[in-house]
Amino acid sequence: MKLAQFLSTAALAAGLAVSAQAQTELTVYTAFESDDLQRYKEAFETANPDISINWVRDSTGIITAKLLAEKDNPTADAVWGLAGTSLLMMKSEGMLEAYEPAGVEALDTRFVDPASPPSWVGVDAWVAAICVNTVELEKSGAAMPTGWKDLIKPEYAGMVAMPNPASSGTGFLDVSSWIQLFGEEGGWDYMDALHENIAFYTHSGSKPCKQAARGEVPIGISFAFPGAKAIAKGAPLEVVVPVEGAGWEVEAAAIIAGTDYAEEAQRLMDWAVSEDAMKEYNQGYAVVAIPSVAKPVPNYPEGVLEAMIENDFEWAANNREAILKEWTERYDGKSEAK
């Protein structure tokens, strides 16, 4: 009796061990929107039943700080859905393992690390946009802005919110794109003028758009994704693609150097650039790495793809410190909240 019991317990334990072995758990750091995570995980695991994803999610700034803090002792096996700028920073720390995912040649080359093999591959992109609250705009009597240059008109005084580039990736994206669009001097002149119209600088990139949705400010410099979501919730919002062109940033995937699960991480990379994955990204994001897959997303403004500027990521990453220092000195020191 006792022996039988023992044997059945042992068999059960062995069975568990087998199933545990078959299931590799991959720790993946991400800044993807939280409501997308479960969907991406399920889609990946259906295609790779022997691997399960353990998401570690936080906002871009926090997850980047966490990855860098853990540099000498990383807990992540891979990164999937983090800003390209952050991955450039990690690459310059020697934290990424270069790998060329199967099917990478189908990707828009602007999305892929130019090195061969690439250290990171972009999977989708978020593009800067202007969120305008139509109700509040009407109250103020100002006209609907069409581009960046409109926002410095005196009629928008105190009506604009934008993310602080020192604490938000989107904010840095805006600032670096203005310098790339208007030139070094023109860019700073533009920001000087814009500063006069800024109601406040936020620490998060999606916040200005959500604030515009609530009417806390009439105009939020942000990106299209939160705007489209707020419209779906019933906000009186219009998402404007600036006529001058818009800065953008990829959400990318990469393998953390020294992972114990290199093979599984490579399969994650392979899947992350596959067409199936692109269809998943496309449910929320209009711009994905394989342009032919992209279908229009509800409530998204038109012409986003065309508005994307020639963004020089390396230049932006290399000049990040100098730009932030200049920006902080010009605008952050002002104590008055206007």
Place this chain on the structure above:
Amino acid sequence: MTVTAQHDLNITRRRVQPKAAKDEFWQRGLILVVIAYLFVGLVLPIAMVFTKSLQNFSFQTDQVTVAFQTETGFDTPRTLQSWFEETGKEINNGLRPTERTRLAIVKVIPKPARAGIEAFQITDLSEKGGQFLIDGVLSEGGTTYEVERKKLSKVQVKPQVDYGLGNYGYYFSSPALFHSIQNSFLIAIAVVVIVVPLAFGYAYGLMRTNMIGKGFFRLAATVPVLVPSLLPAIGLIYLFGNQGILTPLLFGQSIYGPIGIILASVFFTFPHAMIIMIVALSSSDQRLYEASEVLGASKWRTFWVVTLPGARYGLISAGFVVFTLVLTDFGVPKVIGGDFNMLALDIYKQVIGQQNFQVGAVVSVVLLVPAVVAFAVDRIISRRQVAIMSAKAVPYQPEDDPFLDRAMLIYCGSVALFILGVIAMCQFAALAQFWPYNLTPSLTHYDFSKVGGGGWSAYWNSVKLAFLVSTFGACAVFIAANLVEKARGFELGRNFLQFLAMMPMAIPGMVLGLAYIFFFNDPSNPLNFLYGTMAILVINTSIHLWTVSHLTASTALKQMDKEFEAVAMSLKQPFWRMLSRVSAPVCLPAISEIWLYYFVNAMTTVSAVVFLYSPSTQLASVAVLNMDDAGDIAAAAAMGMMIFYTNVIVRVGYSLLTGRLLGQLQAWRHR
């Protein structure tokens, strides 16, 4: 002869000393264990903050050489330094390098100088290597790498660390950062100037008048301790923001900035000041007032010469407590500060926004100084306070004064209305479908799965953390205080433990949190496995809140006569039996108070844990912060209200439970 005498004497001397019985060894062992706990959880991490703040990064341009390919091989290698000297360029354009700065070799060696060169040899001269990276791969010491022309742009020089005061120089010469010191002090002083008189008046109404509704007002005033400091800031945005219902009251001023920070800070520091004022006003002598009346002094004069001086230590103490609270809080300026910078916020921005841990550490040290000074002054003052109440004093009994009673009722009523109004506003906004365009009540914002922050699991994590911290903390603190107060001998260890127990109060939560990253995330630290677990949050929170708990426990233990120990010893009872059978039951009111203090604060704390939570241990209070950060302010208000209700329930449950339990255990107090 003499030798034997001395020998005998030695023996007797040894006998006279009370045998360090097994009991005492246990006590000393326990003291050492608690000291070790506080050392690992407090002293060492804080030391790491100081070390980190001294780390400077610079490029060792003489440790990297580059040789050009010629027809016959490679020419003589030149150091990068010689290139800088030749071109006259400044390293990194004269900007201060941080841990993450990289120098591209193509920017160092001018294009004309390397025209037509097809390959380069780059050598790392240093012993330990790591001077540069080629396409993300670190160089090894004393190794030469051959790089073709196309790849030269992929070579980046990496700065090396050394120790010095450079970061401090940088910090104090940077106007934006230095500005925040000024801002922090101005705001903290402004809040002190508002809150202390406000709380004094409120406490005066409660203690020195016969106005009605005292019980209600006492409860209303303590509501702010039940919510994270972020919540009043959110409530104020709903009340006075650009879409607020009371915005016209600001006459065009914006709530984002100093006004909002001051109002929200007044809200969350008010109960702390009021509790101190109640204590200060409760210990007053009726005879002084009678004397004043007999001497013909007017009521007004009596107030100035008797009431105020009697409460002066309380006023000063409240001032310092409020000052420190405002200075070290980062939730309020984060939510409502707009672009108004403050010190605690700078730490967050440096660490999270710019990944500059060294400057974050410098700001931490800068923040530590006023916090320690304020704390030290407060301790010195509160030590004096003890002596003012004499044994013969007659407790003050307020007389009926219809005018004063009514005036105080209006005054306390408006303060309570402000406090409850802010909370009610949060609840109202959390239930609105889409503020301000669609006010239909709905529970959509309680579905946290659509917003970041961890949702309901974060809420349950917080409840779990609060239970763990309060239970573990209350036990640990009480045992530690018991050892300090009641252990025999080992003066040195006990004094040191007392000193360590007082330290956490002076350490801002943000600084402690940052210190934990530096200390526990170091791979060479054997305690590294704690990083990212619930355990590290329990350790951090238990230590962060240690001092107040320790003082509560000490006060209760001091009231117990030393004779209990003597009796226990003569009955040969081990100290732990004395502890569990006598001290703990007698001090149960204090222990349960500590438990509640830990619970409520673990639910609301943000600053200490904001750097430490991991995705599996997200917390409700941090979720409030992150939801607001992402712009999901209604969900943030909803989560903040969940914290509030949880604390209310626990508090009410606590009163019911302790009421009954204490009735049984404390029956000996009544005849």
